[in-house]
Amino acid sequence: MARPARRIEISPAADELLRELEISPYTHPKVRLRVSILRLHRLGWSIPQLSNHFGRNHQAVHNDLTRFEARGIPGLADECPPGQPRRVTPEMEQFLHEKLREPHFWNATLLCEALQEKFQLLIGPRALSNHLRRLGYSWKRARYSPAKKLDPEIAQQHQVSLETLKRGHWTANSP
Template identity: 45%
Template sequence: MGRPSRQLVIDDEVALQLQALELGTGVHPKVRLRASILRLHREGWSAPRLAQYFARTEQSIHNDLNRFEQHGLRGITDAPRLGRPVKLQAIQEALLIAKIDEDRVWTASQLAEVLEAEFGLHVTPQTVRQHLSSLGYRWKRARYAAGKALDPDVEQQHRASLDTLKKGRWTAN
């Protein structure tokens, strides 16, 4: 004999919240999928029918139902992932910021070399770029610009020289 069917009781208020999650544009696709599963389960769909419709295993459908039964709406979202630990600590971050604030242009490769020389920490230029991006820095192509304003007397002399050259009366000194 097969497994007895189970039916979760989902009230109208929670059903409206599930529908909002299902139709929400900024909602993670997994959460929308689980909301759809729960909404259809409320309408009487069995676990095998849901599994076939969503191309998932019956066990995964039961897992979703169990999570909802135990945790409510919070159960259909995934827990935040920790991921790989950050390689750069506060002291390395402070060095990066100090180097960037210097009056020169730094590349990500050069900053990675500085981190290796100062701390013995091997990071790729891509890691440096990602970390700087997370700190709010943006890459911008270096531009040539005058370092300071020209002295008006010197500028006048050069303009006079250019005018003479344009007229074709120049002499080699």
């Protein structure tokens, strides 16, 4: 005895939304394919007919129908892949915040070395700078600035030599 045909009820309002998604040029092609499968299923097409028409196997068509049943129209879009787990923990983020509050010049390479010393975490400077950007930090080019005030006598000596250079009278024996 054959298995009974699977039928999903789609309301006219949902069908109107599906129709808009199907003709929209901004809809992802995979979503548009799933929408077409649902709309034709609503018109009475069987799963074998749908799989032959779209060149997909029966299980893929069943999966599309199941996704719609479980989550509705939002379920037609693919979810973001999970990716790799986060390597920088909240404890490490706190450590980074503390380091960046110090009156010390930090760049991504130095922060990577500090993380490796304290947490034995191998992370590249590019990955760390991306993570710092997500935390709200921005990078700016470092500027040279004097660490302390110059001694007035030394500044005067250099000023005299600069004046000599400006006049063009420099010699190896000049002061």
